[in-house]
């Protein structure tokens with residue numbers, strides 16, 4: 001916490017904003033470190049569930065009680081505009097919150113980045129009716145925000161989606177299969193792309209908000225994924241069979257969805273960088289504690305240079321990664337274009353998280369391989385960070401394009 005505040009206080013927040021940041025992050029820290037972290041192991045063991053009879057999905061026991069506590073503390077409304085019952089505070093504060101939640105549980109922290117992205121996209125591109133309806137719902141947490149981009153043949157290349165949207169009267173009807181949906185089946189809003197002009201490639205894609213209350217049975221969960229880590233988070237396959245989307249839920253202009261949303265998608269990657277720092281911080285703390293407590297060859301292992309230098313490398317990666325995501329978030333908060341910087345933050349921090357969690361397991365020796373120890377889960381959970389919201393390879397593609405175009409100017 002001290003480290004986060006030290007960095008935040010270097011930014012141009014006035015005294016009142018600094019106090020507000022401190023107050024909110026203290027509250028988040030208490031909730032994360034006293035209550036959420038206690039449940040992390042149980043959630044990993046129990047996992048999210050799907051009932052094929054009723055097609056319903058379930059978060060593991062107790063997760064929604066803690067979600068409700070976040071709602072009671074107004075945590076989802078931090079970046080919602082005041083006009084829509086939000087606090088309209090900084091994106092920087094929002095990402096610091098994500099770091100702290102991810103320190104306690106990566107699965108639990110999954111509620112925040114996609115909520116933020118739904119809020120941002122609807123705020124920037126929603127019709128007045130959609131803003132009026134969905135921003136207060138997302139801000140109160142009464143609706144969980146999901147992103148439905150991936151399809152069987154559209155992964156890194158999300159412009160390859162084949163879900164089609166047919167316009168009839170005042171609505172569009174979406175048909176297709178979406179996969180890998182975090183919160184799929186539990187969400188109250190799904191941001192998605194669908195083909196509105198099949199002759200135009202990415203320029204024939206439109207973006208929509210699917211409201212499951214309007215879509216009804218035309219949006220159905222097919223299954224949930226059995227994953228290496230992140231067991232407490234729901235990851236679903238969803239079938240859309242003429243799911244109705246009223247025209248008020250079109251984002252931006254028809255056929256312009258892909259171009260519009262790509263920028264928001266890029267900058268939301270800062271939230272994943274914050275998750276990476278959360279995981280790394282916990283892996284570091286667990287390793288420090290263990291290396292002081294475990295004695296071999298007559299002294300705590302932390303006093304053997306091979307281990308203490310590992311700790312030094314880990315602490316350096318955590319510090320530089322935190323600076324990186326908070327600085328990028330602050331740039332975004334100031335309204336700057338952070339598309340390339342967000343990729344740098346996502347790429348560098350999520351790769352750093354692989355190294356830090358790897359060393360955390362190593363420092364714990366055989367116990368690091370045991371399910372009883374938190375570092376085993378951190379290692380499994382961290383693995384997804386270089387994959388979702390754009391793989392490391394795709395981030396490198398964006399970063400290198402940015403570097404080349406700067407050099408050519």
Ligand SMILES: Cc1cc2nc3c(=O)[nH]c(=O)nc-3n(C[C@H](O)[C@H](O)[C@H](O)COP(=O)(O)OP(=O)(O)OC[C@H]3O[C@@H](n4cnc5c(N)ncnc54)[C@H](O)[C@@H]3O)c2cc1C
Pocket residue numbers: 146147148149150154155156157179180181182183227230235384387388389390391392393394397
């Ligand atoms: C736990 C989890 C949660 C997720 N949540 C969501 C969600 O909420 N919503 C959603 O829409 N999606 C979600 N995803 C999907 C995720 O965003 C994709 O898995 C990711 O974008 C990669 O797509 P892919 O899996 O199809 O891999 P592919 O695109 O098939 O890539 C396979 C490999 O090829 C590499 N590759 C592909 N193209 C290139 C290229 N041009 N140059 C170099 N290398 C390349 C990739 O980097 C990767 O290493 C989630 C995934 C997971 C695992």
